[in-house]
Amino acid sequence: xxxxxxxxxxxxxxxxxxxxxxxxxxxxxxxxxxxxxxxxxxxxxxxxxxxxxxxxxxxxxxxxxxxxxxxxxxxxxxxxxxxxxxxxxxxxxxxxxxxxxxxxxxxxxxxxxxxxxxxxxxxxxxxxxxxxxxxxxxxxxxxxxxxxxxxxxxxxxxxxxxxxxxxxxxxxxxxxxxxxxxxxxxxxxxxxxxxxxxxxxxxxxxxxxxxxxxxxxxxxxxxxxxxxxxxxxxxxxxxxxxxxxxxxxxxxxxxxxxxxxxxxxxxxxxxxxxxxxxxxxxxxxxxxxxxxxxxxxxxxxxxxxxxxxxxxxxxxxxxxxxxxxxxxxxxxxxxxxxxxxxxxxxxxxxxxxxxxxxxxxxxxxxxxxxxxxxxxxxxxxxxxx
Amino acid sequence: xxxxxxxxxxxxxxxxxxxxxxxxxxxxxxxxxxxxxxxxxxxxxxxxxxxxxxxxxxxxxxxxxxxxxxxxxxxxxxxxxxxxxxxxxxxxxxxxxxxxxxxxxxxxxxxxxxxxxxxxxxxxxxxxxxxxxxxxxxxxxxxxxxxxxxxxxxxxxxxxxxxxxxxxxxxxxxxxxxxxxxxxxxxxxxxxxxxxxxxxxxxxxxxxxxxxxxxxxxxxxxxxxxxxxxxxxxxxxxxxxxxxxxxxxxxxxxxxxxxxxxxxxxxxxxxxxxxxxxxxxxxxxxxxxxxxxxxxxxxxxxxxxxxxxxxxxxxxxxxxxxxxxxxxxxxxxxxxxxxxxxxxxxxx
Numbered sequence: 001x002x003x004x005x006x007x008x009x010x011x012x013x014x015x016x017x018x019x020x021x022x023x024x025x026x027x028x029x030x031x032x033x034x035x036x037x038x039x040x041x042x043x044x045x046x047x048x049x050x051x052x053x054x055x056x057x058x059x060x061x062x063x064x065x066x067x068x069x070x071x072x073x074x075x076x077x078x079x080x081x082x083x084x085x086x087x088x089x090x091x092x093x094x095x096x097x098x099x100x101x102x103x104x105x106x107x108x109x110x111x112x113x114x115x116x117x118x119x120x121x122x123x124x125x126x127x128x129x130x131x132x133x134x135x136x137x138x139x140x141x142x143x144x145x146x147x148x149x150x151x152x153x154x155x156x157x158x159x160x161x162x163x164x165x166x167x168x169x170x171x172x173x174x175x176x177x178x179x180x181x182x183x184x185x186x187x188x189x190x191x192x193x194x195x196x197x198x199x200x201x202x203x204x205x206x207x208x209x210x211x212x213x214x215x216x217x218x219x220x221x222x223x224x225x226x227x228x229x230x231x232x233x234x235x236x237x238x239x240x241x242x243x244x245x246x247x248x249x250x251x252x253x254x255x256x257x258x259x260x261x262x263x264x265x266x267x268x269x270x271x272x273x274x275x276x277x278x279x280x281x282x283x284x285x286x287x288x289x290x291x292x293x294x295x296x297x298x299x300x301x302x303x304x305x306x307x308x309x310x311x312x313x314x315x316x317x318x319x320x321x322x323x324x325x326x327x328x329x330x331x332x333x334x335x336x337x338x339x340x341x342x343x344x345x346x347x348x349x350x351x352x353x354x355x356x357x358x359x360x361x362x363x364x365x366x367x368x369x370x371x372x373x374x375x376x377x378x379x380x381x382x383x384x385x
Numbered sequence: 386x387x388x389x390x391x392x393x394x395x396x397x398x399x400x401x402x403x404x405x406x407x408x409x410x411x412x413x414x415x416x417x418x419x420x421x422x423x424x425x426x427x428x429x430x431x432x433x434x435x436x437x438x439x440x441x442x443x444x445x446x447x448x449x450x451x452x453x454x455x456x457x458x459x460x461x462x463x464x465x466x467x468x469x470x471x472x473x474x475x476x477x478x479x480x481x482x483x484x485x486x487x488x489x490x491x492x493x494x495x496x497x498x499x500x501x502x503x504x505x506x507x508x509x510x511x512x513x514x515x516x517x518x519x520x521x522x523x524x525x526x527x528x529x530x531x532x533x534x535x536x537x538x539x540x541x542x543x544x545x546x547x548x549x550x551x552x553x554x555x556x557x558x559x560x561x562x563x564x565x566x567x568x569x570x571x572x573x574x575x576x577x578x579x580x581x582x583x584x585x586x587x588x589x590x591x592x593x594x595x596x597x598x599x600x601x602x603x604x605x606x607x608x609x610x611x612x613x614x615x616x617x618x619x620x621x622x623x624x625x626x627x628x629x630x631x632x633x634x635x636x637x638x639x640x641x642x643x644x645x646x647x648x649x650x651x652x653x654x655x656x657x658x659x660x661x662x663x664x665x666x667x668x669x670x671x672x673x674x675x676x677x678x679x680x681x682x683x684x685x686x687x688x689x690x691x692x693x694x695x696x697x698x699x700x701x702x703x704x705x706x707x708x709x710x711x712x713x714x715x716x717x718x719x720x721x722x723x724x725x726x727x728x729x730x731x732x733x
Contacts, residue, residue, distance in 0.1 A: 016584060016585075016588075018588070018589045019589070114584075114585075118583060195413045195416045196413065
């Protein structure tokens, strides 16, 4: 297997982008990434997108986006794994470069979510849960994650304030990210008094509905210097895993088993453990998810992530900075683009180009992207060469 | 010079509080109050509609103008809730105020902009010398679907103006209109309640048009916000016009008098026109008033008014706007409200 590097990244400011369609968003981010890498051709591409059919009535994205990017006749494939679609697209591109099948592979993610009503978006997102056993019975993602939060609170004594601090911390970071949908600070009180969605989760515990795209350009590490002037960032570990799709089939609501399995594989490939990870981007679709995930990744012992967050250990200046981009909560969650957006943040930090939110001296970062209530997870470890 | 010779407003007595609506739907009343900057809204009685409210407002407008109905050359009624889909509201109004038969009558519809649209056209007639006086009104009894965000704001009220070139209480110094094809809010035939594009109704719709119109009007007039004693904007809720006023550089003081929505609700075609009547009730000769309406679909009409020496003579001549809002209120239960608004119908 060849070593793989990221040599280009592209994104735009995420948000409610009324005047741009899905193809506009993707092409804009892709051109930014191609320009960033300085490459003159693309050999193949993968696009993560969760549900263009329900959001904009469009399938066959591989062809559509290759066409509008002007790269036909290269092979192009859409990858779907609910909210982990973007991360899975990166993994698919990694495999193609590592295998030697292609040299320059574009991996991207995109979602256009605001062309439907919020009811329409809720319906589309709910298809990531188990339709027959969860959705038809009335479960929604806020409801499912609320059950996780209740269970966690009961077992580990997590306080409402500690949970709210996840959102406060992520907005502190997002306020410094020019690509964030909500680049504003958020007070603890604002989180604690926001509208109740599914007890104990309030509106400010939930990631938003977002339009956006993100793209990365991959190539063999040993060709990176010849293809691009950018300092190459190596993808040193990749891991993906699945878990029961329905929450009720899990042995333990608070243990995100797919994340545990995916990170074990990634750590093994990279030859490192959680303590060697300098910072991470994780899937905080709800505040409670971030706490469960950073425990599953081995950053904190079970039941302690809330206290660690409250103590500032996951802040930008803490010992394990989490979601320096602002996370899904502040940066936004265009579901298919989210996983690639995380890679964008890792590369930006590892290049030392994150401006005011730069964590000094970081050498190795981890991205964790998951689908549904944790039914699928993909983990990447990136490091400076 | 062309302008307003007389004005009048009518607001129904009935009110419903936001909490009363939120309680029924299990919604967070405080979040709505904070998000919309609204506390209660007016509700028409079962025997009130756009026509009856417009007749009330028009009679006061005629009285303040000091003219008879038969001196009116045109009656224009702007609304998106005309009682009939086919059959004009204007003919009934014209008949009731004694303007028939030598009168040009038309109904206008442009979502919430229909009232200022009627004013714009009526003013053009008198400016062209086609007639001495023309009457224009904006009124609505609009509905929000049960449980929809609009149910917390859609209310009822009317404002009417006699436009002319003589007996003016406010001169119109400048006008400007700003229009694009922007589908943010609509109601198709056979639909009882309107549909809307959620937050799309904000930035690309309301703010783009209101601010676009306001800035162009300001430039055309060669004026700055500090030149005005008062401003009034279309007010679908309390928050949007407050944000627009702030973005344009108006102070709370300039904006306060014309902002009625927090207690009145969104009277749609009546919104900025009723706000203007509240300003005229207290304005002084020489005061400049900045006004921008908004209608979904979408467009804004802008006006710069200057109050004349005649204004104080007519202010107390008939009922004023603010007292109608603050006094003599009847609070409804949701059940009464649902009956009045035909959300529930009696079986016979």
